[in-house]
Amino acid sequence: MTGRDHDHVTRVMRTVSCDASAARSRLAASWQRSFAHHRLDPAAAPPQDRDTTRLAEQEEMLGRLLHVASPRLDELFSTIGQSGHGVFMTDARGLILRARQRAADEADFIRSGLVAGGDWSEEAQGTNGIGTCLAEKRPLIIHRDQHYLARNIAMSCIDAPVFDHEGTLIAALDVSSPRAESDGFNQLIGAMVSGIASKIEIDLFRDIHSDRQIVLVGDDRAGTALLAVDRDGLVVGATRSARIGCGLARQGALRPVPLRDVLGETSEGLSGAEKAALTRALARANGNVSAAARALGIGRATLYRRMKRLGISGAD
Template identity: 55%
Template sequence: METRHQHIDRVIETAQSPTAAARSPLAASWRRSIERHGLDPAAVRPVERVDDSALSQRREALDRFLRVAGPKIDQLFGLVGNSGCGVVLTDENGIVLDQRCAAADAAIFQDWGLWSGADWSEAAEGTNGIGTCLTEKRQVTIHRDEHFFLRNIGMSCMDAPIFGPDGTLLGALDVSSARADQTEGFNRLIAATVAQTARAIEADVFRAVFPKARIVTAENEDAALLAIDSHDLVIGATRGARRAFGLEPSGDLKPRPASDLFGREDEARGFEKAERAAVLRALARAEGNVSEAARALGIGRATLYRRMKRLGIGE
């Protein structure tokens, strides 16, 4: 491992290089830490923390997110906890909302500042797994002396962002370890598990937000889920689905027919297409009973027969 002065000098020299930031995401983060956030890699101040009242407010605002994520965090900790790793969940600002670690490691994680209420944003801690993941909105691993602050270079941090049902950033999922024998190869295995768990949390939160919708999963490794209502309109999409289908990147989703996304077009257009879909749904729910389907549509049996003929729907 680098000496104290070697690390500090390397961070400063790299951050000041006119070309390093363009070649390396790590160098770009070090540069942000110094130029944008005004941080000093040699600083020894403790990790900043929000007070209990502010933490409670943040947790309350994200109550559903935390309830849904809890079981997945437990599962992840069950996989990595025996190897000296801790699991951390933050909000979109890098504030730790929840964490898991072995009882024997609790004092160590508290000393590092990986505890509820701690601020691990890049603005507060410089380059680190949580903050850099949130800033760049992508999966990252910050291994030991890739950290900005000298006091953090004993840690390895594997992180993945978690996006909400509206495509906006919800928080970050982190696994951190200070084991001296933890290799970069082992980090890659953990990082893959972290990313998989983050996508599973996204999917569960999405389903919780659209409990009555039909959920369709696209063949995409990035949690691409669509919520489709009873009228076959797409009313929700995860970030992965928004990217896959070219939808609004975040915020409210403009409802559109599911067939428009899936490419299943027929000769019917406009109101005729909608009418045909309505008749087919009514017939399906009535198990083919035309009289019952007509009553459900609020029309007479003879009228329904005429519409079926016009729409090309056989008995």
């Protein structure tokens, strides 16, 4: 163990021995988890075995996500790859599923264990970008000696969580580098990583709800607060941002609910619902009453009577 490694281990042990430290710092809290819950020795060198069996299982299970994410990983790597950074995507338990790095940097990442099939959960590696991002479900940067294990302190790891179409944590997006970078540069890459993670969430949501109307709600400049609405005007899906903003269930399948209710629009009872249904039918028929009547399964005269009663205008 080098002198630098020894100093790091001493600092970690001093921190985890102080009960109050975890309350003052999220980093210290993660170190505490690594020591007390996962029972990891900060001086230890964890095995670098690749779990190829689990890798194959997760690749099959998350095939749709990986297909959707692939262009985004390429997009991110094309921006930062030449600076010696690698781009990685994991499952929700920290298993690396995809890796992008230059051939010239591959040996460094292999030595660090950042390869497909590598386990970067907090349970296996202690505090690190991937594992701690997944444990805390938030974007973060674990820079060099913020890692728990002394063997990892040469790395800088920048991460963001990825949530699926039901608001459930499904993956982590990671950018790592064995090179020393400034805090400002790491923050810049952090913004890129979070942006790409959001794009992956949107792409996955739109892919799964490709047969639905997609509605952007609220003042969401990032465009991540999306609702999926069926032909009856019922919300049947929502991204995590939309769930939080609209007060919907944080995760899991949604109970279908009228879009008007989600948006907080005043209900007008049965007549309002009927008027909305007729208006939608006329809009789809480009104002053609005969075509709208056929779509609704009623006679043209019946539709005219209902339009008159509800104050709806239209023309063939």
